[in-house]
Amino acid sequence: MPRWSTSPTSRNRRASRLRDAPYRRSKPRRRALSAPPATSHRASAARVVVLASGAGSLLRSLVDAAAEPDFSAEVVGVVVDRECPAETVLGATRICPRDYADRAEWDRAITTAVADFEPDYVVSAGFMRILGPTFLARFGGRVLNTHPALLPSFPGAHAVRDALAAGVRVSGTTVHLVDEGVDTGPILAQEAVPVFVGDDESSLHERIKIVERRLLIEVVAAVAARGVIIDGRKAQIPSD
Numbered sequence: 076m077p078r079w080s081t082s083p084t085s086r087n088r089r090a091s092r093l094r095d096a097p098y099r100r101s102k103p104r105r106r107a108l109s110a111p112p113a114t115s116h117r118a119s120a121a122r123v124v125v126l127a128s129g130a131g132s133l134l135r136s137l138v139d140a141a142a143e144p145d146f147s148a149e150v151v152g153v154v155v156d157r158e159c160p161a162e163t164v165l166g167a168t169r170i171c172p173r174d175y176a177d178r179a180e181w182d183r184a185i186t187t188a189v190a191d192f193e194p195d196y197v198v199s200a201g202f203m204r205i206l207g208p209t210f211l212a213r214f215g216g217r218v219l220n221t222h223p224a225l226l227p228s229f230p231g232a233h234a235v236r237d238a239l240a241a242g243v244r245v246s247g248t249t250v251h252l253v254d255e256g257v258d259t260g261p262i263l264a265q266e267a268v269p270v271f272v273g274d275d276e277s278s279l280h281e282r283i284k285i286v287e288r289r290l291l292i293e294v295v296a297a298v299a300a301r302g303v304i305i306d307g308r309k310a311q312i313p314s315d
């Protein structure tokens with residue numbers, strides 16, 4: 076499987092190469108997306124933009140992990156869709172509020188806002204808005220999302236509430252690539268989290284977030300360092 080590795084070049088050439096890389100197919104049904112080295116403050120670190128909408132605890136964990144000199148990714152920007160605590164985690168932050176004329180216009184606006192940071196990857200960490208076709212055409216194959224349930228169970232905006240309502244004894248967290256569906260993209264990693272008697276949405280969600288913060292950092296580090304091989308509905312991070 077050919078792997079596209081790109082040597083650090085000018086940002087413009089890199090941005091256009093990144094736009095093309097995810098869509099070149101080496102053979103039917105398989106796409107390989109290498110971890111393009113980024114021309115950033117740390118020559119080898121992949122550039123990551125994080126999307127958030129809420130408390131931003133996962134964002135904070137990722138920013139703290141990426142501050143370590145040997146971490147394979149660097150958080151270069153944050154984009155939020157509303158005023159929220161996540162807005163204050165990193166200096167380089169843009170707000171893309173939902174008050175555009177329609178969803179297509181909002182989709183174009185957030186695509187531009189993210190593209191301005193020239194990311195290699197985008198991480199949705201508590202981002203509560205469905206990304207549209209313009210965004211996915213630009214960053215498809217390079218957008219990760221963390222979801223507080225074991226997909227395909229309990230997709231959507233209220234996963235923890237829905238899992239409790241279903242009476243499950245085990246829930247968990249999923250890190251997946253984002254596609255045009257809602258939480259339907261290829262799964263990269265999952266981890267189970269027990270549901271305790273007496274749990275409410277807050278207690279269970281906090282227990283899930285403890286696992287999420289670690290798993291998201293592990294997956295972002297691995298993808299940034301080794302890329303992702305996408306094979307139809309499945310995705311695999313090559314081993315070391």
Ligand SMILES: Nc1nc2c(c(=O)[nH]1)N[C@@H](CN(C=O)c1ccc(C(=O)N[C@@H](CCC(=O)O)C(=O)O)cc1)CN2
Nearest residue numbers: 199202203204205206222231232254255256257258259
């Ligand atoms: N194209 C995609 N975009 C996003 C995905 C995805 O899988 N595909 N995941 C979400 C994150 N997410 C679950 O992990 C999620 C967030 C929000 C919703 C949703 O229904 N949003 C509503 C608004 C809900 C609200 O404001 O409370 C909406 O967009 O109309 C579903 C799943 C990130 N983006």
Ligand SMILES: NCC(=O)N[C@@H]1O[C@H](COP(=O)([O-])[O-])[C@@H](O)[C@H]1O
Nearest residue numbers: 129130131132133201221222223231
């Ligand atoms: N469907 C999307 C969704 O529910 N995402 C969830 O929002 C939380 C954000 O926490 P944070 O704001 O503390 O980082 C996380 O648990 C994340 O999985």
